Amino acid sequence: MVSIAQPQSAEPQSACSVRLVTSGARRKVFEKLMHGLLMFCAVVSVITTVGIVLVLLSQALPFFGEVSLVEFFMGTEWTPLFKPQHFGILPLICGTMMVAAGSAAIAIPFGLGTAIYLSEYAKPVVRDVVKPALEILAGIPSVVFGYVAVVFISPLIKDWFPSAAYFNAANACLVVGIMILPMIVSLSEEVLRSVPRSLREAAYALGATKLDVTCGVVVPAALSGIVASFLLAISRAIGETMAVTLAAGATAHLTLNFFDSIQTMTAYIVEVSSGDIPTGSVEHSTIFAVGLTLFVMTLLINILAQWILSRMREEYE
Amino acid sequence: MVKLKKLSEPTPETLGPLVMSEMTSERPTTSLAAPVVGTDRSSLSADEMRNLRQKVSAQGVDFFYGSNQALHNVSLDMPENLVTALIGPSGCGKSTFLRCLNRMNDMIDDTIVRGDILLDGVDIYKSRTDVVELRKRVGMVFQKSNPFPKSIYDNIAYGPRVAGVKQRGVLDEIVEKCLEQAALWDEVKDRLNDSALQLSGGQQQRLCIARALATFPDVLLMDEPASALDPKSTARIEDLIFELKNSYTIVIVTHNMQQAARVSDQTAFFYEGSLIEVGATTELFTRPTQQQTEEYITGRFG
Structure with missing residues (x-):
């Protein structure tokens, strides 16, 4: 011993x-x-x-x-690869934000609606069909989405809006919106379903209808988790590369017209790193400046999402 | 006060054109503003109780979870403004029976109820019953306190709000009255906008009682309301039940036989899904007629 x-x-x-x-x-x-x-x-x-x-x-x-920071962040033209050179990142940020906002505008309402339907309304049989379908959607490689955008959605948009460029922001928003939809659905549905049954029962026992319970109790109780799922999806949309490279075009425009051709930060990095720009040149080093900006943006959004999620844990129980 | 009084006595308009309006026509003038002071019910015998107005009446109730029968032919009358305690060992069906009384079991898939449950003489399982109206009239307090993750004020105001009350003044009055009735007002009146989750366990449970009172029910169902509380909080809840029974018909499920003896007028003993014995509490605890009842209340099983 x-x-x-x-x-x-x-x-x-x-x-x-x-x-x-x-x-x-x-x-x-x-x-x-x-x-x-x-x-x-x-x-x-x-x-x-x-x-x-x-x-x-x-x-x-x-x-x-x-290149001075002022020129980088305040300049409105991005033409590092041809003369005269301009290094204003705003057109790229603008393009990225357009894709993020546009895809969020599509994915958030549909995603939240689907999540609420699955967690509150759908019968188990329906859930068993819809959830695997969404998982398959989540598993489709983004290059496939890009291809679909180019050969299928672009001509459609051109038919309806003849003034639109063949590669345009709306096109990218649509496919990226569909790509981030499963993420919003599965994360939101999870937080909705983790709202304790006892809260639902309390509301029903007070004479609440299903809609009262859903909108007045379940969604508010899960709100921080839902918002966090939106933010994570948006940060994914910002970082999305392949589909937007194919769909949105390669012209950095400072524009808010969704039918214009734009370029996102990620697409620019692809363009430069897959081209024949010599390493060590200023042109080549732009991708690191762009990458750093992108990194900081997604990092901030992810931190915000984590912070919101951690607050949610205190909310019930 | 006038406004509140109007609210507390639902008119057919406030309840909507429903089967429930048949019930409300007979509704006595119990209200938050003027509780009816009852006689000393502890002296009522079973015979006397039989002659009282039966607020809720279950007749031959069978209940199934899928193919598993949880209640067998339960018939039980619950007299108005009295406290009925349901006792019995775990899994004996007493909570299931309680949850039949406001159709909370509807929420569980694959359940079947047979038999009749009458509220003021109207069958609540009739197809034209509005479940939402039923649950406003039959309030429920759960075993585990389950306040919404909202402010204290919003917890109480939830019921009235879903019933369509929007005026801030009316809601203020309801919140104050209900918290006073649940003996919580003095403790929380200065922090009505704080989260309800900051309250202690006992306070949370009284908040849940106040919340249930805010829809002006006639019947209050309590599913082991004090089982998760310390003795002091339990005593407060029991005091509260004593106060409330002047104005409400209360049905309480409890594991604690002393509690049943203290707060109830009538006690029903359930065992394995059947109602074994029902009687005046004083009689059932002193002179049980069934052997199983006697064994249970003397602590020989369960």
Whole structure:
């Protein structure tokens, strides 16, 4: 017993206690090993994140040595790849925000409506059909959505609005809206369903109708989680690359016309990194400046979403 | 006061053109403003209770969860302005029976009710019954306090609001009256806009009682309202039941036999889905006629 309590100092007194000491020590080494191994796994992702941020910063800094922050953030023209060069990121931010806003305008009402229907109204049979369908939708690669936008939606928009450019923002908004829809549905439905049954019963017992219960109790109780799902979906829309590269065009326009061709930040990065711009040139380093801006934008939105979600946990119980 | 009085005695207009209006025509003048002071009911015998007006009357009620029968031919009269306690071991069907009285079991899929349950002589399971109106008249307090994650004020005002009351003045009055009735007003009157979840467990349960009173029910169903509370809070809830029974018909499910003995006028003993015995509380606890009842109340099982 003594040897268990103080394995290092205890003098072995019998064969039995010797075995206790050795197996205890071996176990300790094993525990330490596992501890280190698991910590390594955790550290890898942290290091990767830190590394990416460092690379972004170190590559973007030379760029900001040549282009002032004022020009970068206030300039209204983005033409780094041809003369005369202009490095105003506003057209790219504007294009990104148009796609984010437009797709959110499509996905939020449909997504929330679907989530409420699934969690409050739908029979289990219906839910069993709709939810897998949404998961399939979520699993479609974004390049497929881009292809659908180019060959199917674009001609349709051209038919209805002949003045529209073939590659346009509306086109991208539609496909990105459909892409982020499953995310809003599954996250919102989860928070709606986690509203305790006792709250619903309390409301029904007061003579509330289904609509009263849904709009007056369940949705407000789940509101922070729902808003967080919107924000996560929007941040996904901002970061979406393939579909918008294909659908929205490659002309950085400072415009609010959804039928104009635009370029998003992600699409610009694709254009430069897949082209033949020499690395080390100012033109090439633009992608790091753009990437850094994009990173900060999505980071802020994700932090906001996390903060809202963590507040929700205190709300009932 | 005048406004409140008008509200507390629902007219057919406020309740809508429903089957319920038949019931309301007979409704006595109990109201928040003027509670009827009853006689000393602890002395009522079973025979005397039989001659009282029966507010709720269950006749041959069977209840099924799917193919599993939870209630077997239960017939029980609940006299007006008295407290009926439902006792029995866990799983004996007493909560199920209680939840039949305001059709809360409708919310559970695959359940069947047979038999009649009459509220003021009208069958509440008739197809033309408006369940929403029924639940306004038959309030419910749950085992676990379940305030909405809203302000104290909004919790109480929820029932009146879904019933269409919008004037702030009327709502203010209802909130104050109900909180006073639930003996909570003095504790919360300065923080009505605080979240209800900041209240203690006992306060939350009294808030739930106040919330149930805000729709001006005639019947109050309580499903083990004090089971999760400490003795002090339990005593307050029991005092409250004592106060409320002057104005409401109360049906309470309880695991605590002392509680049943303290607060109720009539006690019904359930066992394995059947009503074994019902009688005046004083009689049932002192001279039970069934052996199972005696064994249960003396603590030999359950």
